[in-house]
Amino acid sequence: MNDRIIFHVDVNSAFLSWEAVNRLSKGETLDLRNVPSCVGGDPNRRTSIVSTKSIPAKKYGIVTGESVAAALRKCPDLIVVKPDFQLYKKMSYAFKSILNEYTPLMQSFSIDEVFMDMSGMQRIYPDPIKLAHEMKDRIRDELGFTVNVGVAKNKLCAKMASDFEKPDKVHTLFPDEIADKMWPLPVGELFGCGQSTAKKLIDMNINTIGELAKADGRILYNTFGEKAAHYLYNAANGIDDSLVVNEEREAKSYSVENTTEDDVTDFDTVNHLLLAEADIVAGRLRADEVKAFTITVIYRTSDMKRHSHGRKMEYSTDITSEIYDMAVRLMKEVWKGEPIRLIGLSASDIDTDGFRQMSLFGEEAKEKQRNLDKALDKIRSKYGNNSVMRAGIGVFRADRRKND
DNA sequence: CTCGGCATCCTAT
């Protein structure tokens, strides 16, 4: 356990790098990485945000997560490209395939991040650091984008190390380097220490990871509770026993949210959105051959507060109309018509057995299809064919920059 | 007292 060697590989500015590579391969001469640019939502939508930015864009003070409109104010020449998840999936697969040649024990942590367990490979690869360089150079030369590699004895330290100086770098974070390389960092840089925890720690005059590593355990316990206190203390000391696991876990929930361009106050619009969302969620349940017992509606009022209301049903379902009906009922129970800017729908309490059981009843499948068709017809007749398409384009962050 | 259900909070990409 103590002799493990773990790599964490992280694509530098993933979405933007991938867009740049794709455009160059199509004969474009402009490399998006060399000009102010970003991947973001539709600039005409007030709600779209910057997902990934180029280094020149960063020099204008553009930060990940800010609105595209604000970014354009800072830099009117900013090139904003829409996310293309099909492309990202291909790029992700390509770089993970290369890494997979070096070890079978790999864990996809996200679309652009991978943990690799390189323990016990000294015979094949005597020098892990040299190997890390080789992998990163291969990806750069064969695929055209750069990655950072963190090399350490556990996942946490490997992850922290890959976040050090970028791009195109290999960093180590071995036990004897923790004090020098990790302890001087602000607490908020520690993986698992988000905004809320960081604020509380700073209020306690714990400002760096090193100070957290030496903090009084009882005080941490009182503020954060057992689990979090334990995690924070261990993490700050570079202790992490979690394993690199390559099985894909089954999803525990399926959810969709839509932020609306304008605040919504009427049930018609809400119902329309809920129906589209129910169809998406139900479709994903069916695609995975599972059903859900619990349906929850989520809405965000114009003061940015999130509210939720859910209920566990007697039976699990994957039928659009059933999910829709429950969602409408739930919404009616809590929403009094205050202006809302987001409406979401979540299916949880997943029943992996329900689908199999269903095949025992011959009628069930037909009934399901009928209900589904009914629901689809309902939208199409009322709002036109396009209304069944996904509303809005989701943009999630490929990179996390807490500190810029 | 414990457990299930529910709402909210926190963190991550």
Next chain:
DNA sequence: CTAACGATAGGATGCCGAG
């Protein structure tokens, strides 16, 4: 004019009521 800004998911926690 105090904050501003998305989508999706997992885990923790606190409360409440039932057994």
